Amino acid sequence: MRGTLFIVAAPSGAGKSSIVNACLARDPNIRLSISFTSRGPRPGERHAEHYHFVSADQFQAMVAAGDFFEHALVHGDWKGTAKQSVEPQLAAGHDVLLEIDWQGAQQVQKQVPDAVSVFILPPSREALEQRMRKRAQDSEDTIRKRLAAAREEMSHYDEFDYVIVNEHFDAAVDEMCAIFVASRLRRPMQQARHGGLIAALLADDGAAS
Numbered sequence: 001m002r003g004t005l006f007i008v009a010a011p012s013g014a015g016k017s018s019i020v021n022a023c024l025a026r027d028p029n030i031r032l033s034i035s036f037t038s039r040g041p042r043p044g045e046r047h048a049e050h051y052h053f054v055s056a057d058q059f060q061a062m063v064a065a066g067d068f069f070e071h072a073l074v075h076g077d078w079k080g081t082a083k084q085s086v087e088p089q090l091a092a093g094h095d096v097l098l099e100i101d102w103q104g105a106q107q108v109q110k111q112v113p114d115a116v117s118v119f120i121l122p123p124s125r126e127a128l129e130q131r132m133r134k135r136a137q138d139s140e141d142t143i144r145k146r147l148a149a150a151r152e153e154m155s156h157y158d159e160f161d162y163v164i165v166n167e168h169f170d171a172a173v174d175e176m177c178a179i180f181v182a183s184r185l186r187r188p189m190q191q192a193r194h195g196g197l198i199a200a201l202l203a204d205d206g207a208a209s
Contacts, residue, residue, distance in 0.1 A: 001192045003090045004183055005112050006030070006097045007105045007160075008176075010120035011150040012075075013132040015166040019120060020099050022173045027180055031094045033085045036062065039077035052082075069111070072103035075145065079104065095180070102156040109159075116183045118176065119160035123167035125150075 010016035024030055034048060038056040047053050054062075059078045063071060069087075071080030081098055089096050098108060108115055122128040128150055132143050157163055162179050166172040183189070191198065 001093050001189075003031075003093050003095045004189070005086070005090060005108070005115040006095065006180065006183070007108055007115050007117040008097060008099050008120065009102050009105045009117070009153075009156075009160065010166075011122070011128065011153040012146045013128045013150070014120045014122045015131065015169065015172070016099060016120050018169065019164075019166065019172050019176055020097065022169075023176045023180070024097070026173070026177055029095055029184075030180060031089050031096050033081055033089075033096050033098050035079050035081050035085075035098075035100065036068075036071075037077060037079045051079075070098075070100065070104040070107035072101060072107070074101050074103070075142075075149065081108075095184075102153055102159065105156075106159065116162075116179065117160040118162045118164060118179060119157045120172070121154060121157060121163060121165045123165055127167075 008016060008020055020032070024032055034050075034052055036052040036054055036059060038054060038059045041047065041051070041053055045051065056078065059071075059080070062068060062080070062082070067082050067084075068080040069083045069085070071078060079101065081100065081104065086096055086098070098104070100108070102119075105117060109117065122131070125147075129143075129147055132138065132146060138146070164172050164175050
């Protein structure tokens, strides 16, 4: 049975990565697709664990070769999901999570209409700015650019199946995990998973009176 593709997007600073990591630690049935990016690593980020870090020229060569499932220019840097990071795992029956931006989400949704998409919102614009500054990893100019882009990013929330407001972290994690579980319980998924059981339950054994 083919796995489910989950798409999770949010504006920078909304807590997307923290929520995703907490859900991955709780749900062993989810596989995270590691994206490629042309930007340099931030403090604490490691190659092939947080991103596949490549040069802009390398990224463009991959685009030309058709290697990407989706790709987009985000805050001046390229990000993308390689096809080999997604399709083999889905075909093997594993659920795969894409932690991407709204531009990438649009591309994926066109190619995989049954993908389940989630958008994460901050509880307020003030909280969003505070979270950006708390990271202390970006310059003041970068923070201003990210805040300016956040409103545009959040305007695309209505293109997603589910919306989570990350006001209380633990509650947001619970809600995300609930989406994973509910998606696996959809009728077509259960029909594929338990076809034998359903057939046996509905069989006419001639005992009915």
